[in-house]
Amino acid sequence: MGIILLADDQRDSRARLQGLLEGQGFSVIAASSLAMAVPLAKSDPPDLAFLNITRSREEGWTVCRDIRRFCPKAKILLWVEGGPTEDEITLGREAGADEVVPEVRSLVEVSRFLEAASAGHSLTCPECQSVFRLQQMPVPGSRVEAQCPECHFLIGVMSQGQEVVTLESPFNGRPKILVVEDTKFFRAYLTDLLVGAGFDVVTAQDGVEALEYLTGECPDLVITDVLMPRMHGFDLCRKIKDRPETASVPVIMMTQVYTRMQHEGEARGVQGADDYITKPFQPSDLLARIWRFLPHTL
CATH class of the missing domain: 3.40.50.2300 (Response regulator)
Structure with missing residues (x-):
């Protein structure tokens, strides 16, 4: 150097x-x-x-x-x-x-x-067994693809703290996440965070726009704010879970307003939310929650 x-x-x-x-x-x-x-x-x-x-x-x-x-x-x-x-x-x-x-x-x-x-971080290619270095540490909690320079095999890599873990199999496509958030700044922040972590991202400004998208597409996961104009996040979650074509899609709800335990209990127990996170949150915490619901994308 x-x-x-x-x-x-x-x-x-x-x-x-x-x-x-x-x-x-x-x-x-x-x-x-x-x-x-x-x-x-x-x-x-x-x-x-x-x-x-x-x-x-x-x-x-x-x-x-x-x-x-x-x-x-x-x-x-x-x-x-x-x-x-x-x-x-x-x-x-x-x-x-x-x-x-x-x-x-x-x-x-x-x-x-x-x-x-x-x-750097040493990786062993599971295909040809050659050892090479991952030049840049992934964002904590994120998963990225690394390509072997010898055989060009794609390897799934995950960051856990200061360690890099090689996953058993490469990615089967990029998971798609629908982000529903009425605040422009936070919608852009989430998009940058998730794209940087290896996801495809589509966005909606409110629940009405989200349901319009869901009539023709089915993402791997939905992240939605709770307090939004035109449609409350609880109502959106309930509608997603009531529709057979989207009932199995995991929904993570996020809020800066509804932070009491009874709010989380209603979101999970009544509306069918799979997870509930309060703002502000650590990016690594959100990413870890997302990956718990997406093992099928590896």
Whole structure:
């Protein structure tokens, strides 16, 4: 790993880290802001991008995605002073980062993070038994396809915490999920999360639109909000379960309003919901719940 792109808007920490890296023989391209990182990466693609996103997480995710798009083989490390939260680690990986780490203070930490980013995850192809590396960790709880470089066999791969598990069989198509959510922002958020986890996604703004879709299509699973205009989520769930052609489709209900135990009891016992989750939730929690209902898609 020779060229490192270092983006840090804090002068002292940038100079300290640049000195540590150059002292180890790396060629360092230093940027005084995240905004400078993308054009520098495009003009001189790095082997590794080291980005301080402490002061601007949102810009950090965007810059990470852009660098990943222009430099698909580069390793990307994001660091957050004080340490990243679980949500920030998840968002960083969704943006294409290999690692999201705490503040870097010593050469030992630099070496450890570089080693972690370079390691990848070894997989054994069940078809030809060759060993290769999965270059990017899947989002926790998600399942993705990895292709053997020798025989091109597709392998189902699942992330469980920091471990990567090879599934017994490759995917039989991409599971399709219908997302019913009246809030545009959250509908887009769920779509990005699920597509990134390996699903096909169709969306509806409310229960009426969802039922129109279900007259001609049958998804593998439905995720629906509870409080929506035109049709309450409980009513939508009941109608899905009452129709023979969709009765077996799992329905996960989500809500930020109906959070008491009696609400969940009604959703499950009266309306037929298969699961019930309150907002806000961890992305990995939602993905884990989804996969409990989709063993037939493997």
